[in-house]
Amino acid sequence: MVVGCERAVVAGDLRIRVVEEGEPGAPVVVLVHGFPDTSAVWDGVVAGLVGRFRVVRYDTRGAGGSGRPEGLSGYRVERLAEDLAAVVKVVAPGRKVHLVGHDWGSTQSWVAVERYPELFASFTSISGPSLGHVSDWVRRNRRHPVKVFNLLKHSWYIAGFRVPVVPELVWRSKKVRAALNARHRELVNGLGLYRANVGSAPAPRRVDVPVMQIALRRDPFVKVGHLQAAEPWVENLTRRSLHASHWAPRTHPAAVARMVAEFVDGTPARRELVVITGAGSGIGRATALAFAVDGAEVVALDVDGAAAARTAREVRGHAYEVDVADGAALRAVAERVRVEHGVPDVVMANAGVVVAGAFLDTSEADWRRVVDVNLWGVVHTVRAFLPQLVERGEGGHVVVTASMASYFPSKALPAYSATKAAVLMLAECLAEEVKPNGIGVSAICPGVVHTDITRSATFAGADAATEQVKRDAVTRTYQLRGYGPERVATAVVRAVRQNRLLVPVTPESWLALLGSRVSPRAVRILGRLAGPTWRQ
The missing domain is CATH 3.40.50.720 (NAD(P)-binding Rossmann-like Domain)
Structure with missing residues (x-):
């Protein structure tokens, strides 16, 4: 029987809004959204998964119906990973879940699977590389400045987000908000992700959880080079391609749901x-x-x-x-x-x-x-x-x-x-x-x-x-x-x-x-x- 409910999970000093849908006894899939989204970005993906899985999604701190931390330190990826672990322990006590993250939802999920591997059966990463992996890749390629520039140039917007006041003024524009399909609250609060984490990423750790990266071939921000930075750090890594732009959970939900389901089921790669x-x-x-x-x-x-x-x-x-x-x-x-x-x-x-x-x-x-x-x-x-x-x-x-x-x-x-x-x-x-x-x-x-x-x-x-x-x-x-x-x-x-x-x-x-x-x-x-x- 398909059921749905909403609850609040306390993580530290914040209340996190959590939505659960699907079969109570089915394998659990947890979806984590990015910037400047809320858990609603997963609506179409949930529709493709809910018939076979128990699907859990939540608004990350500062977004949707969840609380907003005080100060930039509250947006550190380590704190976000703690929120994710808290949600999993409440909604699936004693069970491993299948994790799916997009954008910053994926970036924080990398930290979670590194630090709480006992909670996760698999991890699907969509357009959200680990900051630690990318920093490590840059260090390893520091003698090839052109190669480094060619990869990092796709993240040009980050410098603008770290400038004080100016982005907040830009977010007041209704046209900008409409173009980003985002609300003012998520845009302003989400700047904390960039200001608290970029340039001070935690050192990467070895990941033993099976990982699938969905490479979005038309993503203007995250390229295959970003994803390849994970290769030295992941024991069991699969990569699949989807010809979509950055917000694939919204634009290609059926394809995302299918890939996630196949990965969760352990469907072997088929021949051409x-x-x-x-x-x-x-x-x-x-x-x-x-x-x-x-x-x-x-x-x-x-x-x-x-x-x-x-x-x-x-x-x-x-x-x-x-x-x-x-x-x-x-x-x-x-x-x-x-x-x-x-x-x-x-x-x-x-x-x-x-x-x-x-x-x-x-x-x-x-x-x-x-x-x-x-x-x-x-x-x-x-x-x-x-x-x-x-x-x-x-x-x-x-x-x-x-x-x-x-x-x-x-x-x-x-x-x-x-x-x-x-x-x-x-x-x-x-x-x-x-x-x-x-x-x-x-x-x-x-x-x-x-x-x-x-x-x-x-x-x-x-x-x-x-x-x-x-x-x-x-x-x-x-x-x-x-x-x-x-x-x-x-x-x-x-x-x-x-x-x-x-x-x-x-x-x-x-x-x-x-x-x-x-x-x-x-x-x-x-x-x-x-x-x-x-x-x-």
Whole structure:
């Protein structure tokens, strides 16, 4: 039964307001807020935890409904750690709790886990490094002043907070308070945290409590370098990334709650999950194998269910039959993948078909087929999976298979080239949109690569017998070229690791790209010479 109550805990000469919610007998999670917040900053996180845990949060001294100490010494992190210990002993006597701290809530929590390890089963630190760790790091790197400056420059505002009177005057502005989503009381009292502690941090101690740091990749104040300062001092340290800014408990509460729950449960780190469409053969199959060799778990999607299953067996992954031209079906598969395997880290929209022939010979049905698979298939794939990556907040990567035809106009491939050019532009637009979410985008542009796609190519305007002759001729040409899909797969994995957007693969693709930039007219002339129109 979920219950909730509010109580006051006496810590020294102060009364601390404490709120408890959740299952009485469940594991206890204690949340500690930072500056200039109150315990209300955790509202969304509590909603994600309260069904499985007993969640305790409180207003730190000088904030919310808690008392305010007299003098700066009352804001020393040692005193704040004593408050935390007092709260834990009252709300969970004789039990270890799981501690989560944000900003100054994390900074004081570091001191608490150092001095009262018997009270804590785990500690999750969010954008609040230990002052002692950072001071130790600065000392160890004092012979590298540029390195030290590059880290400490992100804390420029601290100098301003330590200036007398001026910050208090700034806090009178309603616009400033609204921008910080804070009240005047917390802003003024919270200055004591900076004035009492910065420059006089307690010496760090070894931490044996398991610690998880959530690195907020868009935090303008706390960088990964601050977090790395903890590494020499923590026996059991885990670090996870969340593509959020400083106030992630407010802006990304579901992601924070999920990470905390997984850490509390001891959920082991999972393998990278890669979803590939058109994975039954060719570049898709080769890429599945390449990611599997790289340690990833692979989900193979293909309109040919048997082919997808063969690839899945080879990579010890999972297979689903789906037509990428069917948006509803693809969304249903994406939801099954999420439920059964989790949110993917890499999504590759690779399925494609070839329709060759002059524009005047290409029927409306041909156009619909190539657009439905090559363009709508990519759109459906991205629309089905990308929201999952964004919602999760841990970044990821989207790969689309474009082509050298994206920037090499050919009279033999108007329909195919038009769809691949659209896919390339989609990738370039998408890259800018999802960059703030920490999601990369790569457009893979192969040239002449020997895959089974040539055996299923459609030649507009040709009868069945002529079409088969042309398929055989193109297939032989591609075989003689000798450039296999496994080389494209290697380029895909490299592009994901290096976060490259435009990825020409074969030598002719690189040359076509260079030519399109240097002399588009010369490329168009080559395009007129590259292959017959197939007209009868």
